[in-house]
Amino acid sequence: MTSSADTTVGTFEAAWNHWHAERERSYADPLGWVSLTGLYWITEEFETVADLPGRWRADREAVYVEGIDGTDRLEPVEGAPGLLVQAGDRRIEVIRRTGSVALRVHDPKSPHLKAYNGIPAYAPSETWRVVGNFTPYAEPRVVTTGAVVEGLEHHLRAVGAIDFELAGTTSQLIAFGDASSGLRILFTDATSGLTTYPGARVLSLDAPDADGTVTLDFNRAANLPCAFTDYATCPVAPTENRLAVAVEAGEKTPR
Known part of the structure; x- marks a missing residue:
């Protein structure tokens, strides 16, 4: 007999498997x-x-x-x-x-x-899916970060901060993008440079609810193109977005 809990877990894993397969397919593009x-x-x-x-x-x-x-x-x-x-x-x-x-x-x-042989990743777990609170800035601000290519800079549009608890630790991350359509977070954590790419991973979020509630699903922490090639010019994570915890979720270093 299948319980509602089993169905929920199955749906969660099926959704992640679909996301992961699409990620692997996109990087297999012959001109990608x-x-x-x-x-x-x-x-x-x-x-x-x-x-x-x-x-x-x-x-x-x-x-x-x-x-x-x-x-x-x-x-x-x-x-x-x-x-x-x-x-x-x-x-x-x-x-x-x-x-x-x-x-x-x-x-x-x-x-x-x-x-190319796909994208290694941690097995999905709802442990790494947490709720946070988004606080918008009064005005967007520009955050300047370095890049994986020495001498380059990226100027990112920061729109607010997200507070949440992960692995028993209270954390905050700066969010980029547009709060009305969706947010992006560039971050590193204690796995960066070990099992995950050292420069940054990216996490995409749906637009916050009216009360600022957002869901951070670190199972979908994704590699930037620079994890796959030496010919990308990706940004590195800003200093404010370096988590102390080991986020053993999402994509691992592919090479």
Whole structure:
């Protein structure tokens, strides 16, 4: 006989399994993060870049390309997803970070993609699903963090703080994003650099209830792209978001 408790646990685990499978599928994309084969910073002088077609240069306003049909000027936005240029089977992503411009190369024949074997993770447990209270700031504030690439910075829009208790410890985390549509938390914990990625993991939350109540499901603590590739420019967790407890939940280091 199946009890309501069994059904609840089964539903929780099924939902997590679906989330985990979708995460693994997304990183298996033949032109996704794991397919990256290079990150090349370009200068103000026209130059060839590795074995890529054309000649490239960049200034404070735009990126200029010679020799690729239909593409001569691109305007990547600071900190935003890159602009894409097709180069045969490969895709060149043009990004701007901390004022500089780089080209990321996505290749469906990448050896990293061939070696990809999914995302290791802790078994899901409702122990790591807790309720917290979100307190919005009077005005959003900018929190500056470092990046996994030396010399880069990220400027994140912080909208409030979340107080909660986890593993018997009272904690607080700064939340980013938009309280009306959903929040994101970049954090580290006592597992970081051991079983989980050292720079940060990210936890996405639904919008808070009217009274500020939020649910933090650390079973869905996810790796950033930099956990999979050396060619990402992800932020590291701000100092305020370094938990003292060991969060043995969510995704582990994949390599």
